[in-house]
Amino acid sequence: MNIKIVFPDNNEQSFPIGMTVYDAIAAWQKDILKTAVAAKVNGVNVDLNFVLKEDSKVEPILPTSKEGLSVLRHSISHVMAQAVQDVFKGTKVTIGPSIEDGFYYDFEYAEPFTLDDFEKIEKRMWEIVAADYPFVREELTREKAVELFAEKHEDYKVEIIRDLPADVSVVSVYRDGDYVDLCRGPHIPSTGKIKAFKLLSVAGAYWRGDERNKMLQRIYGTGFADKKALEDYLNLLEEAKKRDHRRLGRELDLFQVNEEAGAGLVIFHPKGMLLRYIIEEWERKEHLKRGYDMVMGPQILKVDLWKKSGHFDHYRDNMYFTEVDEQTYGIKPMNCLSHMLIYKSKIRSYRDLPLRYFELGTVHRHEKTGVLHGLMRVRQFTQDDAHILCMPEQLNSEIRAIADFVNYAMGIFGFEYEVELSTRPEHSIGSDADWELATTALENALKDNNITYEVNEGDGAFYGPKIDFKIKDALKRKWQCATIQCDFTLPERFDLSYIGADGEKHRPVMLHRVILGAIERFMGVLIEQYAGAFPVWLAPTQCVLLTVTDKHIPYASEVHKRLLAADIRAEKYFDNEKLGYKIRQAQLQKIPYMLVIGDKEMEAGTVAPRLRDGQNLGALPVEQFIALVREMCEKKK
RNA sequence: GCCGAUGUAGCUCAGCUGGUAGAGCAACUGAUUCGUAAUCAGUAGGUCAGCGGUUCAAAUCCGCUCAUCGGCUCCA
Numbered sequence: 001m002n003i004k005i006v007f008p009d010n011n012e013q014s015f016p017i018g019m020t021v022y023d024a025i026a027a028w029q030k031d032i033l034k035t036a037v038a039a040k041v042n043g044v045n046v047d048l049n050f051v052l053k054e055d056s057k058v059e060p061i062l063p064t065s066k067e068g069l070s071v072l073r074h075s076i077s078h079v080m081a082q083a084v085q086d087v088f089k090g091t092k093v094t095i096g097p098s099i100e101d102g103f104y105y106d107f108e109y110a111e112p113f114t115l116d117d118f119e120k121i122e123k124r125m126w127e128i129v130a131a132d133y134p135f136v137r138e139e140l141t142r143e144k145a146v147e148l149f150a151e152k153h154e155d156y157k158v159e160i161i162r163d164l165p166a167d168v169s170v171v172s173v174y175r176d177g178d179y180v181d182l183c184r185g186p187h188i189p190s191t192g193k194i195k196a197f198k199l200l201s202v203a204g205a206y207w208r209g210d211e212r213n214k215m216l217q218r219i220y221g222t223g224f225a226d227k228k229a230l231e232d233y234l235n236l237l238e239e240a241k242k243r244d245h246r247r248l249g250r251e252l253d254l255f256q257v258n259e260e261a262g263a264g265l266v267i268f269h270p271k272g273m274l275l276r277y278i279i280e281e282w283e284r285k286e287h288l289k290r291g292y293d294m295v296m297g298p299q300i301l302k303v304d305l306w307k308k309s310g311h312f313d314h315y316r317d318n319m320y321f322t323e324v325d326e327q328t329y330g331i332k333p334m335n336c337l338s339h340m341l342i343y344k345s346k347i348r349s350y351r352d353l354p355l356r357y358f359e360l361g362t363v364h365r366h367e368k369t370g371v372l373h374g375l376m377r378v379r380q381f382t383q384d385d386a387h388i389l390c391m392p393e394q395l396n397s398e399i400r401a402i403a404d405f406v407n408y409a410m411g412i413f414g415f416e417y418e419v420e421l422s423t424r425p426e427h428s429i430g431s432d433a434d435w436e437l438a439t440t441a442l443e444n445a446l447k448d449n450n451i452t453y454e455v456n457e458g459d460g461a462f463y464g465p466k467i468d469f470k471i472k473d474a475l476k477r478k479w480q481c482a483t484i485q486c487d488f489t490l491p492e493r494f495d496l497s498y499i500g501a502d503g504e505k506h507r508p509v510m511l512h513r514v515i516l517g518a519i520e521r522f523m524g525v526l527i528e529q530y531a532g533a534f535p536v537w538l539a540p541t542q543c544v545l546l547t548v549t550d551k552h553i554p555y556a557s558e559v560h561k562r563l564l565a566a567d568i569r570a571e572k573y574f575d576n577e578k579l580g581y582k583i584r585q586a587q588l589q590k591i592p593y594m595l596v597i598g599d600k601e602m603e604a605g606t607v608a609p610r611l612r613d614g615q616n617l618g619a620l621p622v623e624q625f626i627a628l629v630r631e632m633c634e635k636k637k
Numbered sequence: 638g639c640c641g642a643u644g645u646a647g648c649u650c651a652g653c654u655g656g657u658a659g660a661g662c663a664a665c666u667g668a669u670u671c672g673u674a675a676u677c678a679g680u681a682g683g684u685c686a687g688c689g690g691u692u693c694a695a696a697u698c699c700g701c702u703c704a705u706c707g708g709c710u711c712c713a
Binding site: 104112113114115200201202203204205206209210211215216217218220246250251257259260262263318363365367368369370371372373376377378381383385468479480481482483514516517518519520521522546548549550551576577578579580581582583584585586587588594596598599600608610614616 | 638639640641642647648669670671672673674675676686703704705706707708709710711712713
């Protein structure tokens with residue numbers, strides 16, 4: 001489908017939908033480019049591009065819009081590639097897209113780029129910007145394009161063109177000045193439109209994302225419509241760093257990951273453990289409410305069982321093993337096996353199903369050193385794991401119930417999440433028919449629940465497809481927490497059965513699922529979500545007693561006892577310091593209530609709560625304060 | 638595992654081209670008894686990540702290992 005554009009000289013031309021006006025104009029007659037762009041859109045004053053829409057309207061892409069930023073950043077990445085090739089002769093270019101908060105470009109160059117090189121590259125980039133080269137689109141036949149890039153020894157570009165689908169006969173390249181890059185476009189009109197950018201980091205990245213390929217050097221950067229927006233973004237990054245759970249974990253004395261203990265092994269300090277305990281207690285109650293049975297299996301199981309389940313063949317590299325009395329045991333990387341044995345301990349009837357086994361199961365996985373990250377990626381962690389054994393016809397309602405549970409839990413903890421459906425991976429077990437059935441079951445449940453999701457091809461577990469729920473950390477990195485995995489294979493391998501209404505044996509289906517995922521990871525994201533200022537029901541310390549002078553200690557101690565007796569987590573700041581000092585300490589610890597206790601309170605039998613935001617609640621009788629905290633806990637605030 | 642960077646007191650960091658370690662905050666002790674984000678003074682604290690090498694001499698140079706950080710691949 002084509003649409004018409006009327007140019008300023010009343011010349012009418014039609015162009016395919018999706019093409020930008022800039023490209024359309026360039027394709028038509030590039031010498032009237034500037035006036036055309038400026039005059040094009042009903043008096044809307046814009047710097048960047050316009051895009052053609054279905055409804056024949058020409059919409060401007062503003063430099064502040066998502067689309068506009070993406071175009072701008074893509075153009076900046078071209079300028080960066082151009083600068084890198086100018087500064088470091090012999091650099092080969094590969095690909096350089098815009099991404100959520102910026103852009104990157106992957107290069108091949110013999111020497112590693114350093115942060116010091118950024119200055120040189122940025123300097124050259126500003127020169128290119130100052131030259132205000134127009135971005136000019138040009139279309140070439142495949143053959144011509146291969147010729148062009150082969151001549152420049154751009155092997156990666158040649159490979160990209162050669163790998164294009166057979167029906168692509170024409171490719172586009174963009175020129176700015178004497179630089180030319182293979183690119184689909186669109187771009188901004190000229191390099192001079194670039195006002196604000198910054199190169200941020202350099203990292204390794206495999207060519208085409210495959211670890212068997214050569215490792216390239218990726219330079220990350222970001223760009224904005226103006227300097228102010230760039231500064232705001234950089235400040236935001238600084239703020240995000242203050243929320244980093246690794247930093248808050250130390251400052252709030254929650255946990256440590258100690259080099260002496262080993263990489264990826266978390267040591268919970270008293271306050272961190274208290275937070276974890278609160279979450280775990282909440283979990284147990286919520287699971288019991290929903291018809292789950294609590295169970296518990298051993299940390300190590302004989303290796304033969306892991307062979308039977310398929311873990312030994314498919315997951316061995318990630319497992320720890322130990323040998324005792326000439327028996328090899330596998331330390332569990334997953335909790336399912338014990339649950340299978342529980343199911344098998346009796347003959348099961350269709351009347352018993354579904355059976356839902358829940359375990360706060362601690363697992364060990366030997367993760368590669370390079371992936372370890374605070375609480376988010378560790379080698380020992382505890383999942384709020386459950387295995388549901390049900391009849392195939394119960395799958396849909398079970399999956400829906402889990403999705404509801406996840407939604408409820410995320411609401412309680414204040415997270416938004418994204419949903420992905422991951423399908424069969426390269427290395428997997430089970431029949432095609434079962435994979436088909438399992439994938440459809442998951443997909444149908446999502447559709448029936450009106451849950452929007454994206455499909456992640458080939459990202460399933462080796463034993464089945466899965467639905468993943470992802471939440472974001474302070475730096476917007478997504479972390480998978482909840483997951484639902486559909487498994488026909490393990491029931492098969494363990495020969496699980498139930499007696500149906502027909503008196504015959506049938507095979508149950510198994511769902512593996514977690515709600516919060518790994519407690520460690522969930523706590524990591526939770527810490528960042530609240531920047532350490534936990535809601536009252538979660539706060540390891542809910543209130544702290546601040547004495548004005550030593551003579552208030554006896555009364556404050558009395559109040560402390562009453563609070564503890566009322567299940568309120570209270571601390572004592574009775575040291576010989578000024579009130580201001582103690583307020584500051586409590587503030588830094590992000591404690592919800594600071595109870596000031598001086599002469600007035602001692603005489604009246606009250607406490608004077610101060611909130612984290614500086615607000616004073618005035619004097620309250622102790623009982624009233626207790627009631628207040630209880631109410632906050634009940635409302636999960 | 639791969640690419641790159643980093644590792645000095647509990648934390649944040651100084652320590653130039655090799656000559657034997659320093660600040661602020663925190664901690665501890667004492668004085669002060671004080672009303673909503675830092676009272677004053679003093680004291681103590683380091684096999685410079687570990688191991689090995691070069692050197693008359695290594696925090697500093699070289700190698701290996703461990704760990705951390707930013708990514709890639711992988712993943713809860």
